[in-house]
Amino acid sequence: EDQVTQSPEALRLQEGESSSLNCSYTVSGLRGLFWYRQDPGKGPEFLFTLYSAGEEKEKERLKATLTKKESFLHITAPKPEDSATYLCAVPGNTPLVFGKGTRLSVIA
């Protein structure tokens, strides 16, 4: 069964304190991994697609990386506006299988 596990469930950082979020997956034949940002009460917003091990994508303070078993979302010098829930997803036998997300809080 396709599975996506994200850790930690919640993360609290001081402004400027860099850290990483983890997404590990079990899927037969990886066909891509997607990262989303979700603000409270809103739909997920697409951030990145990664297709092969070793690939990296960057957007402002965020950098996503991919290995054969997991992906990391690195947050460098975060600001309070980076506070959100970050979701990762992979295509499975049915459409995208989502992890439960990491709820990030950045404190000024």
Place this chain on the structure above:
Amino acid sequence: DVKVTQSSRYLVKRTGEKVFLECVQDMDHENMFWYRQDPGLGLRLIYFSYDVKMKEKGDIPEGYSVSREKKERFSLILESASTNQTSMYLCASSLRRMNTEAFFGQGTRLTVV
């Protein structure tokens, strides 16, 4: 930019009512999806559609049905709303079947009383 629009941000319905949630996308995407999102359970797939008039059951289809009469529009129907269907409902669309990113609407917060 892809735009996925859900007809309502908030809805309050009574138990037993028939409820329609509408979703429209403007990018000629082939695939459309309905998820619900609940605290601690994450996003769960209800139904999806790869083409007009086609529908496939997701992980939790019980109590729901869907309609896709036009490529850009995908409707979720709660045949007889129950309190356990109180949730955030999210519509999404994607260009190709399996390995492309999905784009989401803003969500509909449905409360069944």
